Amino acid sequence: MTTAAAVRLPGMDHVFTLPGVYAPQYDTYLLAEALRREAVGPGADVLDVGTGSGALALYAARLGARVTATDISWRAVLTARLNALLARRRIAVHRGDLLEPVRGRSFDIVLSNPPYVPTPPGSLPRNGAARSWDAGPDGRAFVDRICDTAPSLLRPHGRLLLVHSALCGTEATLERLSAAGLWAEVTDRMSVPFGPVVRSRLSWLRSRGLLGVDDEQEELVVVRAERI
Template sequence: MTISYPEVRDSVYATAGVYAPQQDSQLLIEAMTRSGVVTGRRVLDLCTGSGTVAIAAAQLGASEVVAFDICEHAVACAAANASEAGVRVDAREGMWVDAFVAGPFDVIVSNPPYVPTGPDADRENIPVECGPPAAWNAGLDGREVLNPLCDSAPEMLTAGGTMLIVQSEFADTEQSLRRLRSGGLRAEVVLSQLIPFGPVMTARAKWMESIGMLPIGRREEEILVIRAEKS
């Protein structure tokens, strides 16, 4: 089943220095649409980037959408895209700790940085069109943002709340599930897609092979969406 969201695709753009919507954003929107959990609820979009997921949440009938990003350019871009799409999104500059203060929320959606990052990442030749490195770099194991996000989820969600997170298989899916479950949430993978490597993963493949993270010669990854529920 493929979800179509032409309103988002036609109205969302990424300005210079902002992460442009890609397959991971699309997969998260598809999971959000299928779940039906957004309508009439207060939604938080963490690491909003261009705002594409936040806009989709608003179009799906969320009562309120708050979107956070650490990049001021992303916040401005998300606000402009929401205005162009004719929906209300409260775009704010800040980290997950700032979102924590603004909570709790009925639904949290996030496409965080999750790409494992080697010691020579600053020497990689990645096109500027891909956006800023902060949009994907996430430490040696890809979990610099995923760990605090998963650990704080129980306190950021209202009773009966839902979290949807998209990540790569190379950022240790099982650890995300364990961390969410250790906080008392019910968590499972609800959607996945196998995609060819883009510019970032292609530039990083040799390093990943050298440490045994990537099978030699493989140039595709599974991206997936985890759904966590609070009782």
Template sequence: MPSKALSSTTLPAALLALPGVYHPQADTRLLAAALADEDLGSGTEVLEIGTGTGALALHAATRGARVTAVDVSWPAVATARLNAWLHRLPLSVLHGDFEARTTGRRFDVVFSNPPYVPAPDSRPPSRGPERAWDAGPDGRAVIDRICADAPGLLLPGGVLLMVHSGMCGAEETVDRLAGAGLAAQVTATASVPWGPVLRSRRSWLEQQGLVAEADEREELVVIRAQRS
């Protein structure tokens, strides 16, 4: 499996972030590298699900794409709008659930760095910074929704790019997308050190069988799916 370099050269150099908004990290950079391989020329209709600071949406906008970015967090929406203004880039940033805000629309490219960290709570949080990463006991609360909705969001020939942790089950994501009629595969991986969130819940992750006792690194995966 190819491994993408975690270079930040494809992301905007200067980004502001309001308190509680997810800063671009290794998963953001891995997805940016995958996005750089896609055709985002003038007129391409693009959707980002969960924009955070807007880093990836702005990257797409610099290449001429018409970008819609959606986030359930008001601080994230405000941050992305502010960064778009600072970089003088056209970006439509919408607040709310991606299903509700995209009704009746289809896109050439959809990409997402969704919440994917397994968490003890059965439901993802409704507020706070944890909203950007906690995603239920198997980490798939948002991933599975994107898999189910992807065919309806994509134009013919459209592409979905999604990054998440290997502990969430890359094969399950590929299988779900394939079951929805898309051609899907893992196109990039990267191994990164555990961050503070995973370290803080090591015992629980071990009890769930999601990690081994000696694990100190997390595998990230990018999954690409295309509609025929």
């Protein structure tokens, strides 16, 4: 089990974020650590889906990869482009819904830190900061779409690295990716204190059985899936 304090990688703390853009947090660092082990280097094509601040895209670029990033938020796109400019890294940042901007392309590695927090019933937000984390009653509104569509973007032996909370169902992710023809496993786990979003809906999460009354931490997982 990785501890919350254990994951810090050089160059990931110095990114600028516009208001409403998801800033690097525990899940960002956990996914970066998983990426570090993938032997990314010159010639590798990496896609960062839902890039937010662009921190993960920048980290992949520092490892030598050719990087493409997507986000549906114009603020996130502008933030990621600005951070790439400040870091003097070439990253192609496109605005669009998840993988739509890169339909028809293929990559060696697809990264994603999508919205995954279970959300009380109602329509998903179309703007504002909550769009970075609200993901429907089971937290899988975006995770499932990535599981279903990312395999078509992977080259032979390409890898998907996906981070999310155990609250939205780790086994469901593994099963969905396996059904899509990928070999999937959990490679990283981290227990972290509840953030403000989870704390704000503790009663609802407990009423649904997603958290126990004595739970004080949330587990994050990285799922690695490979196209064989």
